[in-house]
Amino acid sequence: MPKSRIELRFGGTGGQGLLLSAKLLADALALEGRHVAQSQTYEPTSRGGFCNADLVVASGEVDYPLPMEFDHLVLLDKIAIKPSWPRLKAGALVIADTRLCPELPEGAGQRHQLPLSRTAIELGSERVTNIVALAVLVAMTDICKRKSVEQVIRASSPRGFLDLNMDALAAGYALASAPAVLAAS
Template identity: 85%
Template sequence: MPKSRIELRFGGTGGQGLVLSAKLLADALALEGRHVAQSQTYEPTSRGGFCNADLVVASGEVDYPLPIAFDHLVLLDSIAVKPSWPRLKAGALVIADTRLCPDLPDGDVVPHRLPLSRTAIELGSERVTNIVALGALIELTGICKPKSIEQVVRASSPRGFLDLNLDALAAGYALAKAPVAAAAS
């Protein structure tokens, strides 16, 4: 049974597709009957300034639409650490890109440092780093079914990006499974 309220943030810089990732996840959760409130913050700089997209997910009506303390944090750039870190719940899951967010503060979190942007570049476009991260988040948290997010990605992707986005999602699942598989062996 999913928690009754989950708060999460995609944090990074403008132009990284953070708002798109949050929208895709919100749509997938809505398909599954969850209630979602989405908000975002960004600096006036269109690229390079701090940006975040937050979701509040509930099994019933969302009583307060803004996050108070994050259960999950996805960091695609170190610029998002300072404004996001103090708002983490104890034991929060943190997914951080190893290339663009190499250093994390100490804290009572479950960190997953993954080569998100490097994986996207290897797939052919750094622009899908957000989709790789989305796949990793779904695999690590089980927040929604892979079938739901794949349906939303299929419906939302421009034809020329569909295969790349699906590959990025699959790569994110695989990245999230790899550390678990390595620890288990």
């Protein structure tokens, strides 16, 4: 049975596909009958400024659409640490890119620094780091079914990116189940 209310953030910089990751996850959750409120903030700089996409997920109506404390935090750039870290719940799951977030503050329950962007680069495009990260989040939390995420990605990916996005999704699932990651849990 899913938790009644889950709050999460995808944080990083503009241009990393954070809003897309949140939308894909929100659509997958909606397919499963969950209620989702999505919000985002970004600095006026379109690329390189702080950006985040937040989701509040509930099994019933979302009573308050903005997150107060994050159950899950996905960090794709160190710029998102300072505004996000103080809002972590005790025991929160943090997934951070090792290359762009080399150091994390103390605290948080489960901290996983993973080669998200390096994995995307090895697939052929850093632009799919957000999809790798989304897959890691889904695999580590079981927030929704993998089948739902795959269905949403297949339906919304431009034809030229479908194979790359599906490869990124598979790579993220594999990354989340790697022995080193499981040992850190």
